[in-house]
Amino acid sequence: MIIAIASGKGGTGKTTVAVNLTLSLDNVQLIDCDVEEPNSNLFLKLKLERAEDVSIQIPVIDEEKCTHCGKCSELCQYNALAVLPDKVMVFKELCHGCGLCQMACPQGAITERDRTIGIIEKAEGEIEFLRGVLNIGEAMSTPLIKRLKEKMNREKTVILDVPPGTACPVIEAISGVDYCLLVTEPTPFGLYDLRLAVELCKELNVKFGVIINRDGTGNQDTEDFCNEQGIPILLRIPYDRKIAELYSKGIPFVREMPEWRARFKDIFRKIERVETEK
Amino acid sequence: MKQVLVISGKGGTGKTTLVAGFASLAGNAVIADCDVDVPDLHIILQPRIQEEIPFYALKAPVKDESRCVECGRCREVCRFNAIDEDFNIIDLRCEGCGACAFICPVNAIEMTDREAGRIYISRTRFGPFVHAQLKIGEEASGKLVTEVKRKAKELAEKENKELILIDGSPGIGCPVIASLSGVDLALIVTEPTVSGIHDLERILDVTEHFKIKTSVCINKFDINEEKTNEIENFCNENGIPLLGKIPYDSSITRAMIELKTVIEFSSPKTSEQVKKIWSKIIKRV
Numbered sequence: 001m002i003i004a005i006a007s008g009k010g011g012t013g014k015t016t017v018a019v020n021l022t023l024s025l026d027n028v029q030l031i032d033c034d035v036e037e038p039n040s041n042l043f044l045k046l047k048l049e050r051a052e053d054v055s056i057q058i059p060v061i062d063e064e065k066c067t068h069c070g071k072c073s074e075l076c077q078y079n080a081l082a083v084l085p086d087k088v089m090v091f092k093e094l095c096h097g098c099g100l101c102q103m104a105c106p107q108g109a110i111t112e113r114d115r116t117i118g119i120i121e122k123a124e125g126e127i128e129f130l131r132g133v134l135n136i137g138e139a140m141s142t143p144l145i146k147r148l149k150e151k152m153n154r155e156k157t158v159i160l161d162v163p164p165g166t167a168c169p170v171i172e173a174i175s176g177v178d179y180c181l182l183v184t185e186p187t188p189f190g191l192y193d194l195r196l197a198v199e200l201c202k203e204l205n206v207k208f209g210v211i212i213n214r215d216g217t218g219n220q221d222t223e224d225f226c227n228e229q230g231i232p233i234l235l236r237i238p239y240d241r242k243i244a245e246l247y248s249k250g251i252p253f254v255r256e257m258p259e260w261r262a263r264f265k266d267i268f269r270k271i272e273r274v275e276t277e278k
Numbered sequence: 279m280k281q282v283l284v285i286s287g288k289g290g291t292g293k294t295t296l297v298a299g300f301a302s303l304a305g306n307a308v309i310a311d312c313d314v315d316v317p318d319l320h321i322i323l324q325p326r327i328q329e330e331i332p333f334y335a336l337k338a339p340v341k342d343e344s345r346c347v348e349c350g351r352c353r354e355v356c357r358f359n360a361i362d363e364d365f366n367i368i369d370l371r372c373e374g375c376g377a378c379a380f381i382c383p384v385n386a387i388e389m390t391d392r393e394a395g396r397i398y399i400s401r402t403r404f405g406p407f408v409h410a411q412l413k414i415g416e417e418a419s420g421k422l423v424t425e426v427k428r429k430a431k432e433l434a435e436k437e438n439k440e441l442i443l444i445d446g447s448p449g450i451g452c453p454v455i456a457s458l459s460g461v462d463l464a465l466i467v468t469e470p471t472v473s474g475i476h477d478l479e480r481i482l483d484v485t486e487h488f489k490i491k492t493s494v495c496i497n498k499f500d501i502n503e504e505k506t507n508e509i510e511n512f513c514n515e516n517g518i519p520l521l522g523k524i525p526y527d528s529s530i531t532r533a534m535i536e537l538k539t540v541i542e543f544s545s546p547k548t549s550e551q552v553k554k555i556w557s558k559i560i561k562r563v
Binding site for chain 1: 419
C-alpha cells in the first residue's frame with residue numbers, strides 16, 4: 001500500500017507524521033519526495049549513500065547543420081530556445097526536456113544531452129529510505145519526484161513525504177497513491193489550504209483523511225469543515241511543548257513517547273480497512 | 279521603487295504572519311502575495327477585489343476524437359506520461375509542450391488556450407494588494423508569480439508607491455526562483471529546529487546563487503534557545519544580518535483567528551519585535 005503525507009500549507013507537520021508513522025509500522029519504505037527541502041532524514045539520521053544522478057534531456061545544437069530557420073524556437077512552449085541570425089541560444093533552466101525541438105528540426109541539427117537536476121540518496125536496513133535532493137538554483141522538481149516514485153517497493157508499505165502546496169510537484173507525488181493523509185492545523189490558514197488539498201485529492205481520485213496537528217491552538221472551524229464534508233479525522237496531535245521541543249532537536253516523538261506508536265498503527269489499520277472496502 | 283520579499287525554505291515558519299504585520303507598518307507600499315498555489319495573505323488583509331484578470335500560461339492539447347486514428351504516435355512521444363493506453367489526454371500530467379499535436383499525422387490534436395488561474399487587484403486597509411490563485415492541478419506557478427510581480431510593479435508606478443512588499447512561497451524551486459527576480463532584499467524567516475536550520479541553509483544557497491541581498495529573522499526563538507544560538511552563530515560566521523527574534527506567542531495564532539495582523543492584535547512584546555525588524559528592513563533597502 002502506498003500512503004502519501006501531504007498538506008497544502010507548509011509547516012503543518014507532514015514530516016513529523018511521515019517519520020513517526022514509519023517508526024510505528026513494520027516493513028516500511030519511506031520516500032522523501034520534498035526534494036526542495038528534504039527533512040525526513042534529519043529525524044531518522046540514517047547513513048545515506050548516493051544512488052543515482054537524475055537528469056532531464058536538453059537540446060544540443062549542431063551549428064554546422066543549423067540554418068537558423070527558427071522552427072525550434074517557434075514551437076518551444078517554454079521559451080527555452082532563442083534563434084539569432086548566426087546562433088541558437090539554449091536557456092537550459094527553462095527547458096522541460098520534452099524533446100519537441102529535436103523532433104521538429106527540419107535539418108536534424110538537434111541532439112540531446114543529459115543535464116543533472118538533482119540526486120537520489122538511499123539507506124537500506126530495517127527502514128528502507130530514499131530521498132531526492134534538488135540542485136540549488138534548479139526550478140523543476142517533478143522529474144526528480146517521478147524518478148523517486150519509480151523506485152517504490154510494492155512489497156512494503158510505502159510512505160511518501162510530499163512537498164507543501166498543490167502545484168505540479170504535489171500532483172506528481174500523490175498521483176496513483178492508495179491513500180493520502182492530509183496534515184493540517186486548526187487555524188484559518190490551515191483550513192484554507194486544507195480545502196485546496198481536498199479539492200486536489202478529489203480531482204486526482206485519491207482517497208484521503210485528515211490529521212489535525214497542534215490541536216487545541218486554533219478554532220473549531222477545521223473540525224466542522226471535516227464533519228460537514230464527511231472527511232474522516234484519523235488523528236489529533238495536541239499542541240504539546242514536549243512534542244515541539246523534541247521536533248526542534250530532530251527527535252521523532254514516538255521514540256520518547258512510545259504510547260503514540262499504537263495511535264499511528266491504528267491510523268494504518270483504518271486506512272487498510274478503507275482499502276479492503278474498495 | 280524597492281522590492282522586499284519574505285521567504286523561508288521551510289513552510290509554516292511565519293512568512294505570511296510577518297508580511298501581514300509589515301503591511302500594517304509599511305505605509306506607502308503595494309502588497310503582493312506570490313504564494314499562488316496556496317495563498318493565505320488575503321485571509322488577514324480581507325481585500326475588496328477591484329479587478330479580476332484571467333491568467334493564461336501554457337496551451338493545452340484538445341483532441342478531436344472523430345479524427346483520431348489511434349496510431350499511438352502521441353503516446354510514444356509524450357515524455358510526461360500524459361496520454362493513457364486509450365489515447366486520452368490526462369490534463370493533470372500534461373506540461374503543455376505540444377509534442378503530441380506536432381507529431382499527430384491526422385491533425386487530431388490542437389493546442390488551445392486554457393485558463394490556469396486568476397490574478398486579483400484589490401484594496402485593503404493597508405493599501406493596494408495584488409494576489410492570485412492558481413487553479414487546482416495547474417502548471418506554471420512560476421509564470422503566475424512573475425505576472426503578479428509585474429502587476430504589482432505597474433500598480434506601484436501608477437500610484438507612486440515606493441515599496442513592494444512580497445509574501446513568498448516555501449521551497450527553493452520554480453515559484454521561489456520567480457519571486458526572487460529584481461528583489462532588493464530577501465528576508466528569510468526561520469525557526470530554531472533541525473528542519474528550520476537545514477532549510478535556511480538551502481534557501482541561503484539559492485539567494486547567494488542569484489546574488490540577492492539577504493537577511494534573516496528567527497521566529498519562535500524560545501522553543502529551543504540552543505538552536506537559536508546555532509542560527510545566530512551561523513549568521514555571524516557567514517556575514518548574514520540577523521534582524522530580530524520573535525518569541526513563541528499564542529497571541530499570534532489568536533490574531534490569525536481574529537483575522538488581524540500581529541501589530542493589531544498580539545502581545546506588545548511580539549508587536550515591538552516585529553516593528554523593530556521592519557525598521558531594520560527599511561534601513562537596509
